[in-house]
Structures are given as C-alpha cells and as structure tokens.
Amino acid sequence: MSIVKGTEQIVNPLQRSALRKKGLCDYVINVASGCLHGCTFCYVPSTPAIRTKQGQLKDKGVNNPQMDWGKYLFVREEIPEKLATILERKRTWVETEAGRGVVLLCSGTDPYQNQETARITRKIVEILTNHKKKVRILTRGLSWVKDLDVLKCDNVIVGMSLPNLDDRSSYQIEPQAPPPTKRYQALLKGYKAGCRLYIAMAPTPPTMTKDDLKAHLEKICQLSPEVIFWEPINARGSNGKRMIAAGLDFTREIMTKKSWAESFVRQWEDMETAAQELGILDKLHIWPDPELKGYVDEAKLESWFYKPTVEKW
Numbered sequence: 001m002s003i004v005k006g007t008e009q010i011v012n013p014l015q016r017s018a019l020r021k022k023g024l025c026d027y028v029i030n031v032a033s034g035c036l037h038g039c040t041f042c043y044v045p046s047t048p049a050i051r052t053k054q055g056q057l058k059d060k061g062v063n064n065p066q067m068d069w070g071k072y073l074f075v076r077e078e079i080p081e082k083l084a085t086i087l088e089r090k091r092t093w094v095e096t097e098a099g100r101g102v103v104l105l106c107s108g109t110d111p112y113q114n115q116e117t118a119r120i121t122r123k124i125v126e127i128l129t130n131h132k133k134k135v136r137i138l139t140r141g142l143s144w145v146k147d148l149d150v151l152k153c154d155n156v157i158v159g160m161s162l163p164n165l166d167d168r169s170s171y172q173i174e175p176q177a178p179p180p181t182k183r184y185q186a187l188l189k190g191y192k193a194g195c196r197l198y199i200a201m202a203p204t205p206p207t208m209t210k211d212d213l214k215a216h217l218e219k220i221c222q223l224s225p226e227v228i229f230w231e232p233i234n235a236r237g238s239n240g241k242r243m244i245a246a247g248l249d250f251t252r253e254i255m256t257k258k259s260w261a262e263s264f265v266r267q268w269e270d271m272e273t274a275a276q277e278l279g280i281l282d283k284l285h286i287w288p289d290p291e292l293k294g295y296v297d298e299a300k301l302e303s304w305f306y307k308p309t310v311e312k313w
C-alpha cells in the first residue's frame with residue numbers, strides 16, 4: 001500500500017488518560033490517527049483507537065490498519081481551535097499524584113513526525129501554556145528543535161524515545177523514524193538551549209546486554225534528563241507479526257509469555273545494576289507490565305504502578 005494521507009475530525013481532542021499508571025500524564029491529545037514512523041513494535045494499531053475504526057479507515061483506502069501501520073496518517077487540523085474553546089469553558093482540571101495534571105502529546109501518534117503535525121503541535125502547546133497547563137512532548141521526530149522558543153518553558157518537558165544509538169538496528173525496528181544518533185543530536189540542542197528534557201529508553205531489544213545498557217545510559221546522562229523511563233520490546237499480538245515480517249530475528253525468542261517475562265526481568269535487573277553503577281538509580285523509572293506477575297516480586301512490581309516521577313513540576 002502506498003502512503004495514504006488526509007484529515008480527520010474529532011469531537012473532543014482533550015482526553016483523560018490512563019497513562020498516570022506510568023507516571024506520564026492525566027490528559028492526552030493525539031494530533032492525528034496513524035503514524036508515519038511505522039515502528040514495528042507499536043501497540044497502537046492493536047488498541048481500540050484504531051480497532052474501532054476499521055470501517056472508516058477502509059473507506060479512506062486503508063485495507064489492513066494493523067499490518068499497514070506506518071502507511072497512513074489522518075491529521076486533526078481543528079484541534080487548536082477546539083482546544084481553545086474547551087479550555088476557556090473548563091472549570092475543573094484533574095491532577096492525580098502520578099499524572100500531575102500533565103497533558104501528553106501524544107500517546108497514539110508522533111507530534112513531530114512531519115510538518116503538518118508539527119504545525120498543529122506548536123499551536124496546541126501555545127494554547128496549553130497560555131492556560132498554565134503542564135505539557136509533556138513525546139517524539140521520535142527532530143523538528144521540535146525549531147520550536148524551542150515555545151518549548152523552553154517551565155511548564156513543558158520534552159522527551160524522545162531513545163532505546164539505544166544503534167542506527168542499523170533502529171532502521172529495522174523503527175523503519176521510518178529518524179535514526180537515534182540524529183535524535184541524540186536534537187536532544188543535545190535542546191539541552192544546550194536549556195529545555196527541560198526526559199528520555200524514554202524504550203523499547204530496548206532483548207539483544208542489549210548490561211554493558212550496552214550502561215554505555216547508553218552514560219551517553220544519556222550527558223543530556224541531564226530529569227527522568228529516564230525504561231521498558232523492553234514486547235512482541236505479543238499484531239506487533240509480533242510485524243516484527244517477524246521486518247526480519248527481526250530476536251522476536252521469536254520473546255513470543256511466549258515465559259520467554260518474554262524472563263527476558264524482561266533479566267533486562268530490568270541489568271538496567272538497575274547499570275544505573276546503580278552510574279549513580280543515577282533515582283532517575284530510572286521502570287514501566288513494568290502487569291503480566292509479569294509470578295515472574296518478579298509482587299511488591300516490587302506493584303511499587304511502579306502509579307508512581308510519581310522525580311521530575312521537577
């Protein structure tokens with residue numbers, strides 16, 4: 001399928017989010033449906049956000065929204081106008097302990113994947129900060145550095161997904177996203193400009209050893225991130241099929257629940273040891289999976305759910 005692009009309308013762009021469980025936010029705004037980065041592991045096409053609109057997507061020329069993930073994008077151009085009205089009328093604002101009232105852009109797409117989404121994202125951030133809302137950007141795109149005038153703000157933190165700095169493997173795993181070495185350069189620019197930063201060291205492939213993780217954490221430390229989120233690659237569901245189709249040999253090793261859980265726990269221990277050795281354990285924020293029950297100490301597992309981050313909000 002060739003790339004299908006268009007626009008989409010949405011009634012309420014400001015949605016409550018369950019991602020406070022990961023310490024990320026209380027609200028989320030998704031500037032589009034679909035994502036041109038097409039990461040093979042992406043769970044978004046398996047979620048109701050895409051599954052509930054198979055018919056709509058078919059009408060727009062997307063026959064298999066799961067396997068064709070990365071080949072379609074429908075931008076929600078009306079969001080800035082709608083958001084401004086919503087915020088003017090809004091009288092209550094949820095601020096949970098772990099979510100901090102933060103608005104995340106985005107959970108189901110990338111806010112800086114191309115010019116159209118970047119243009120809308122910039123306007124949204126301006127509107128949110130004018131209303132004194134806290135904003136979290138999460139992206140693999142590079143063009144956020146053009147918006148430093150807006151993003152360099154106490155109420156905004158910018159994060160990039162940066163599992164490692166291996167451009168070759170990234171090309172297989174995240175085929176249409178900018179290479180991680182370029183993402184690192186963008187972060188360096190943001191750091192030098194004084195932008196608040198965090199890193200999502202996620203998702204790490206099971207092939208990364210403790211030494212690999214430590215070397216990467218050392219590079220990340222040079223950016224002085226407020227927090228480093230971590231989780232490994234998950235290969236269950238349609239994302240597992242896409243990873244196999246992309247020729248990722250390690251996928252079959254983590255496709256059963258047992259092999260996935262054991263690999264997760266091993267890398268979790270390695271991450272903690274590496275962070276401890278570097279003296280940055282306090283910055284490490286684990287994103288565990290409830291399915292790990294029975295494979296890891298239950299109290300340890302539970303302690304990470306709904307845990308506030310160490311960020312300076």
Ligand code: SF4
Nearest residue numbers: 035037038039042109
């Ligand atoms: S950038 Fe995020 S939303 Fe887009 S394909 Fe990758 S993981 Fe999915």
